[in-house]
Amino acid sequence: MALLGGIEAGGTKFVCAVGTGPDDLRAEVRIPTTTPKETISQVIDFFRQQIGQMGELAAIGIGAFGPVDVCANSPKFGWFLNTPKPAWQQIDFAGMITRELAVPVGFDTDVNAAALGEYRWGHGTGLETFIYLTIGTGIGGGGIVGGQPIHGLLHPEMGHILIPHDLSVDPFVGACPFHQDCLEGLASGYAMEKRWHQRAESLPADHPAWPLEAHYLSTGLINFILTLSPERIILGGGVMAQPRLLPLIRSQVRERLRAYLEVPKIMTDIDNYIVPPKLGNKAGIMGAFVLAQQAVR
Ligand code: ZN
Numbered sequence: 001m002a003l004l005g006g007i008e009a010g011g012t013k014f015v016c017a018v019g020t021g022p023d024d025l026r027a028e029v030r031i032p033t034t035t036p037k038e039t040i041s042q043v044i045d046f047f048r049q050q051i052g053q054m055g056e057l058a059a060i061g062i063g064a065f066g067p068v069d070v071c072a073n074s075p076k077f078g079w080f081l082n083t084p085k086p087a088w089q090q091i092d093f094a095g096m097i098t099r100e101l102a103v104p105v106g107f108d109t110d111v112n113a114a115a116l117g118e119y120r121w122g123h124g125t126g127l128e129t130f131i132y133l134t135i136g137t138g139i140g141g142g143g144i145v146g147g148q149p150i151h152g153l154l155h156p157e158m159g160h161i162l163i164p165h166d167l168s169v170d171p172f173v174g175a176c177p178f179h180q181d182c183l184e185g186l187a188s189g190y191a192m193e194k195r196w197h198q199r200a201e202s203l204p205a206d207h208p209a210w211p212l213e214a215h216y217l218s219t220g221l222i223n224f225i226l227t228l229s230p231e232r233i234i235l236g237g238g239v240m241a242q243p244r245l246l247p248l249i250r251s252q253v254r255e256r257l258r259a260y261l262e263v264p265k266i267m268t269d270i271d272n273y274i275v276p277p278k279l280g281n282k283a284g285i286m287g288a289f290v291l292a293q294q295a296v297r
Helices: 036-054 093-101 110-121 183-187 189-196 209-228 245-257 280-296
Strands: 004-009 013-021 024-032 059-064 105-109 129-135 139-145 233-236
Touching: 004 036, 004 093, 004 110, 004 280, 013 036, 013 280, 024 036, 024 280, 036 093, 059 093, 059 110, 059 280, 093 105, 105 110, 105 139, 105 280, 110 129, 110 139, 110 233, 110 280, 129 209, 139 183, 139 209, 183 189, 183 209, 189 209, 209 233, 209 245, 233 280
Parallel strands: 004 059, 059 105, 129 233
Antiparallel strands: 004 013, 013 024, 129 139
């Protein structure tokens, strides 16, 4: 199989890799997300070096934080749009990679890419409809319907849905620069750090942060379940590393839905319904390989 490149362009780091799949990862690097000029030139340097050592790449796939233009016919295909990171707004990322490295480029959101990775090699295999959410510095959601990543108008922005916020229980006003107390503004790793004045990963398991976090995330998931009817929900991202969180989310989703949705997957099998990614933190970069493969065709 032809050698592929992958880029998982995240808000805190860019993961770049060369290989063909989970069992064939030949090189990988993590580059901090600083300015576009600095970060993108390091990305290009990495691939030039790999091409020098291993030969030409058939294509490079990119999964990027959003909002981005994923519409193949659009003049801004592969651009970062008005992202919450001001320095990255209106940057032609896919175009720069195509021009500098002279390869075909596949492009989608980071979460649609992770969903594609799980669809090909992980917990999405064989499913018609499922969603993938990352709960990290930000919150993003993508998914697959009928074997294709969800695009539509632009692409899903599940992290920015508006959910009930009781200020008497949680007086934190929210951290999203666009909507303040949207899901990301209340439940991202960044929001947790702002609310509790310490990083999410340093909050102990018995901290009240976790039931509150599970409340917001399960509220979001219930909305996605009722809207998209996914056959499975895959939850990745750094905040999910707290082992107490996933069981809390499962039990809250089940308790709040089961009187209404009488389906076995929710009533008796929720542990197989809301799951971590089978590919772990490799879901995104593996999905970037899938996007690269599609770009070759
Ligand atoms: Zn928002």
